[in-house]
Each structure stands twice: as structure tokens, then as C-alpha cells.
Amino acid sequence: MALENILILAAASLLWGSLLRHRGRTWFLLIASVVVIFWLQPALPIRGADFWAPLATLVLVVLTWYITADDETRKQRKNIIILLIVAGVVLLLNLTRFLSADFQLLTASRPPQLKTTLLIFLITGLTLLALSRLTRFSASFLTVGLVLTIGLFLLIKIPALSLWLSSFLRTLSGQSLTNVSINDFRWLGFSYVAFRLIHTIRDKQSGRFPSVDVGEFITYVIFFPAFTAGPIDRLERFIKDLRAPFAGLYFETFYPAGQRLLLGLFKKFVIADALALIALNDTNATQVTSTFWMWVIVYAYTFQIYFDFSGYTNIALGIAQLLGIKLPENFASPYLKPNLTQFWNNWHMTLTQWFRAYFFNPITRWLRSWQKPMSIPTMILLTQVTTMLLIGFWHGVTWNFTLWGLWHGLGLFIHNRWNDATKVKAAAWATTPTRQAILNISGILLTFHFVAIGWIFFALSSPVTSWQVILKLFGAH
Amino acid sequence: MTPEIIYPIAKFIAEKILKQPSKIITADEALISSGLIDSFSLMDLALFIEDTFSVRIEDTELNAETFDNLNQLASLIQSRK
Numbered sequence: 001m002a003l004e005n006i007l008i009l010a011a012a013s014l015l016w017g018s019l020l021r022h023r024g025r026t027w028f029l030l031i032a033s034v035v036v037i038f039w040l041q042p043a044l045p046i047r048g049a050d051f052w053a054p055l056a057t058l059v060l061v062v063l064t065w066y067i068t069a070d071d072e073t074r075k076q077r078k079n080i081i082i083l084l085i086v087a088g089v090v091l092l093l094n095l096t097r098f099l100s101a102d103f104q105l106l107t108a109s110r111p112p113q114l115k116t117t118l119l120i121f122l123i124t125g126l127t128l129l130a131l132s133r134l135t136r137f138s139a140s141f142l143t144v145g146l147v148l149t150i151g152l153f154l155l156i157k158i159p160a161l162s163l164w165l166s167s168f169l170r171t172l173s174g175q176s177l178t179n180v181s182i183n184d185f186r187w188l189g190f191s192y193v194a195f196r197l198i199h200t201i202r203d204k205q206s207g208r209f210p211s212v213d214v215g216e217f218i219t220y221v222i223f224f225p226a227f228t229a230g231p232i233d234r235l236e237r238f239i240k241d242l243r244a245p246f247a248g249l250y251f252e253t254f255y256p257a258g259q260r261l262l263l264g265l266f267k268k269f270v271i272a273d274a275l276a277l278i279a280l281n282d283t284n285a286t287q288v289t290s291t292f293w294m295w296v297i298v299y300a301y302t303f304q305i306y307f308d309f310s311g312y313t314n315i316a317l318g319i320a321q322l323l324g325i326k327l328p329e330n331f332a333s334p335y336l337k338p339n340l341t342q343f344w345n346n347w348h349m350t351l352t353q354w355f356r357a358y359f360f361n362p363i364t365r366w367l368r369s370w371q372k373p374m375s376i377p378t379m380i381l382l383t384q385v386t387t388m389l390l391i392g393f394w395h396g397v398t399w400n401f402t403l404w405g406l407w408h409g410l411g412l413f414i415h416n417r418w419n420d421a422t423k424v425k426a427a428a429w430a431t432t433p434t435r436q437a438i439l440n441i442s443g444i445l446l447t448f449h450f451v452a453i454g455w456i457f458f459a460l461s462s463p464v465t466s467w468q469v470i471l472k473l474f475g476a477h
Numbered sequence: 478m479t480p481e482i483i484y485p486i487a488k489f490i491a492e493k494i495l496k497q498p499s500k501i502i503t504a505d506e507a508l509i510s511s512g513l514i515d516s517f518s519l520m521d522l523a524l525f526i527e528d529t530f531s532v533r534i535e536d537t538e539l540n541a542e543t544f545d546n547l548n549q550l551a552s553l554i555q556s557r558k
Contacts, residue, residue, distance in 0.1 A: 203537065206535060206537075208535070208537075339512075341512065341515050341516075342512045345510075345512065353540055356516055356539070356540070357536055357537040357539070357540070358536070358537070360516060361516075361519075361520060361536035361537075361539055362536050364517065364520040365520060365523075365524070365536065368520065368521075368524060379517075380517055383517070384517075416515065416517065419515075423495075423496070424496060424497065427497065
């Protein structure tokens with residue numbers, strides 16, 4: 001989100017929270033979120049794609065709701081009304097194509113022809129109708145939904161598949177293939193949307209899914225403050241806030257929300273953007289020759305990525321609070337943690353919790369249940385490395401994110417073993433506050449530098465350059 | 478009721494997870510958010526609870542939000558018995 005987007009959204013939320021309060025809040029959150037995902041989607045080189053991407057998000061969310069909702073909720077008439085209103089909002093956005101370009105403020109480029117949108121509505125409607133005719137609602141739909149969501153996710157994240165998708169979409173819109181690139185189809189917010197969808201499908205499969213109407217579900221998945229950069233909330237928690245009466249903004253509720261928002265703006269647009277001027281990137285990585293300056297740009301990147309991301313999170317939390325929704329925390333001073341395990345408990349917390357709940361714990365449980373379980377260290381190595389590799393892949397299936405994931409997976413494993421071997425001795429040694437402080441501070445410094453070196457793989461697109469940067473940091477190049 | 482639940486869990490954590498049998502874990506001591514129990518040992522704890530009390534703790538419930546100390550864990554177990 002750019003600064004002007006954030007200020008407009010914050011102002012709208014502030015007005016609603018202080019003037020209209022609970023009145024119509026559910027509708028406001030739904031309609032604003034639908035409009036915002038079209039509004040924030042950047043322009044794409046494929047014709048019409050900046051309109052189709054958010055529309056595809058909506059269709060996917062509605063279909064997921066349909067397969068996860070229970071029979072009784074699914075049949076309620078209010079869902080049809082909600083769907084008609086959402087479709088109406090999309091149609092109105094589409095109709096702005098007939099306005100002069102000065103008034104096409106809500107989409108990145110001129111919206112495409114109406115007939116395709118109507119055709120998409122028709123196909124979605126017929127799919128829902130076909131699903132509703134099935135007398136037995138099979139659990140296999142959930143599996144299909146899960147596979148489809150993961151498949152789309154891979155399509156976006158694996159460069160070779162993204163290139164294929166771009167060529168396909170270019171052919172579909174009758175465009176030349178000469179300039180085809182993996183960045184042709186940037187589907188804004190999809191990384192987060194997919195993870196919220198997978199969470200709801202998996203919870204439904206394990207039998208714990210609150211009954212929510214289609215409007216509540218759409219609002220949860222594409223809730224505008226958290227749409228582009230998280231946090232990844234849980235459905236039950238979000239719905240509790242959405243349904244709770246909202247007394248509106250008064251000093252006690254406005255103050256913390258405003259403070260959060262201002263803190264976030266300061267972190268993102270003052271600190272992070274200033275650090276970005278000197279932070280490590282593909283260009284300066286090859287230009288800087290001295291060890292000292294290499295450390296400077298690596299430190300700058302380390303702080304930039306933290307202030308940027310945690311600043312965004314503060315902005316999202318602040319705006320949501322103006323509307324009476326308390327999103328979960330995503331960062332808790334991660335660079336001040338004495339070990340890598342603690343770092344990951346406090347960095348992008350909602351993502352790591354997601355991976356723990358839907359990957360790490362099920363895998364660990366499964367490995368534990370073997371007749372002849374493998375040794376504990378092997379199990380820890382396997383689960384930590386695969387989890388961290390997947391977290392790397394979540395950012396993109398490329399070598400640099402693979403190495404970053406591997407770095408952290410191995411780091412967590414080593415910390416775990418080290419801790420296991422030394423914790424009794426360390427507890428016996430650290431009997432005075434001074435000794436405890438020594439252990440704590442050295443742990444913080446070591447963890448911080450381990451994370452900082454890890455960021456080199458994350459920041460640079462080429463692992464070869466990353467390796468050269470690391471050599472330079474230690475004066476070996 | 479609750480001490481019967483808390484005591485064996487506290488003993489399990491001290492002996493098997495922390496490997497410090499003499500360590501006393503109080504009922505309101507933070508277990509997860511403090512980093513006392515890591516994510517791998519958390520699964521051990523869940524399996525121990527499932528075996529001992531015959532209640533299921535879901536994979537998605539192994540976090541500080543669901544329970545962070547022995548008191549909260551005991552009431553979670555009690556509510557499922």
C-alpha cells in the first residue's frame with residue numbers, strides 16, 4: 001500500500017468508527033474490502049488482468065465458503081442477498097469503464113468489457129447451483145478445494161509455472177508473447193488469501209469450523225487492512241470481533257488505535273524508507289568493496305526489513321482497531337531474543353503459527369506415531385528443515401529463498417541440539433544476575449547476526465552474489 | 478480436581494522435557510510464550526496428555542493463545558473430559 005492509500009483508508013475507517021460506529025459496520029467492512037482489493041491491485045501488462053485478479057480472488061473465496069459451510073448456513077436466504085450485493089459492487093466497478101479516464105480511480109487501468117464479467121458470474125452461479133443439487137455433500141470437495149488452492153499457489157510461486165501462466169493469459173487476451181515475463185501476473189494478496197483459505201478448509205476437515213455467512217467469510221479473507229501484508233488471522237477469532245457490538249471510537253479506543261497507526265507510518269515511511277537508501281540490494285552488493293561498508297549495508301537491510309514489515313503490521317492493526325477489530329500481533333521485538341527458536345516465535349508470528357498448526361505439528365505427530373520411530377535428533381532435523389524450507393517457498397520457489405529456509409532450518413536444529421546438551425550446565429553456571437545477563441546478551445548478539453547473515457540470501461536474487469557478500473563480510477574476498 | 482491434573486503434567490515437563498527433575502513449575506508460569514517449552518517438546522506434551530487423560534489436543538491448539546500455563550491447560554483438559 002502506498003502512503004495515499006493508507007491515509008484514505010485510515011480516514012474512511014476513522015469516520016465510520018467515530019460517526020456511524022456499529023451501524024452498518026458489517027456491510028461497510030464487506031463492501032470496502034471488495035472495493036479495496038480492486039483498488040490496490042497494481043496495473044499488469046496483460047489486458048484486463050488487474051480486474052480479473054481480484055475477481056478471481058472473490059470467486060475462489062465464495063466457492064471455498066460454499067464447500068466449508070454447514071448445510072443449514074449454506075441454505076440461508078441472506079447469503080443470496082449478500083452475493084447479489086457483492087456482484088453489484090463488482091459490476092459498478094466494471095461500469096466505470098464508461099466514465100472518462102479521470103474518473104476511473106478505483107482500478108489500475110480501464111476495466112474490461114462487461115460481458116466477460118457477466119459470464120464469470122454465470123459460471124460461478126451455475127457451479128454453486130450444481131453443488132447445491134448434490135444431495136450428499138462429499139468431503140472430497142474439501143480435498144479438491146485444498147489441492148486447487150495449493151495448485152494456484154504453486155502456479156504463482158514457481159517461476160517456470162508463472163511464465164507458463166503469463167504466456168497462457170497473454171494468448172487468451174490475444175497479446176504478443178515477445179515480452180512475456182514471470183512478473184506479468186502479480187496477484188495482489190494471494191499469498192495471504194491462500195493461507196486463510198487453507199486454514200479454513202483444514203479446520204473444516206478436522207471438524208472445527210464456525211458457521212459464518214458468505215459475507216462474514218469474504219470479509220475475513222480479504223479484510224482490507226490485512227489484505228496485502230497480513231497478519232493471518234484465524235476465522236473464529238476474527239468473527240468474534242466482527243459480531244461483537246462496537247461502541248464506536250471514544251478516547252480510550254481511539255488513542256491506542258491512532259498511536260498504533262502513527263507508529264506504523266513512522267516505522268515504514270520514515271525509518272524503513274530511509275534505511276532502504278543504503279540497504280543491501282542486487283546492485284550495491286557487487287559495488288561495495290570494503291568489509292566495513294558491507295556490514296553497514298547488511299545491518300541496514302536487517303533493520304529495514306524489520307521496520308518495513310512491522311510498520312505495515314502496525315498500520316494494519318491500527319486501521320482495524322479504528323473499526324473495532326483487533327487483529328493478532330505479528331512481531332514482538334524479534335531482534336532482542338536470545339536464541340533462534342525465540343526469534344521465530346516472535347517474527348511474522350501469524351505465519352509461523354500457521355505453519356506450526358498445519359504442517360509442523362501434524363508431521364511431528366505422524367513421525368511420533370511410527371511403530372519404530374526414528375531418533376529424536378533426526379526427527380527434529382527433518383521437521384525443522386522442511387518447515388523452514390516451506391516458509392522460504394512461501395516467499396517464492398527460487399534458490400535464494402531455498403537457501404534462506406535451509407539456513408534457518410539448520411540453525412534451529414543446531415540451536416535445539418546445543419540447548420539440549422548445555423541447558424543443565426548453563427542453568428548451573430548462570431546463578432548470578434550478571435552471569436544470566438552475559439548469557440542473555442551474547443545469545444541476543446549471536447542470534448541477531450545469524451539472522452542478519454540469513455537476510456543476505458533473502459535479499460539478493462543470486463546465491464553466488466550472496467556468497468561473495470558473506471566472504472567480504474569476513475574479509476575473505 | 479485440578480491438582481490431580483496439574484501435578485503429573487508438571488512432573489512430566491520437569492523430568493522429560495526440561496530434564497531438571499527438581500525444577501518446580503508453578504501453575505501460572507508461562508510455558509510457551511516464555512520459550513520454556515519449544516515447539517517440538519510441545520507435541521510430546523500433547524501426546525502425554527492424550528495418553529494420560531484420554532482427551533485430544535488438536536495440532537492447531539498447541540499455542541500460547543489456547544493455553545500458556547498449567548492452570549489454563551488443566552481447565553482445557555477438564556472441559557473435554
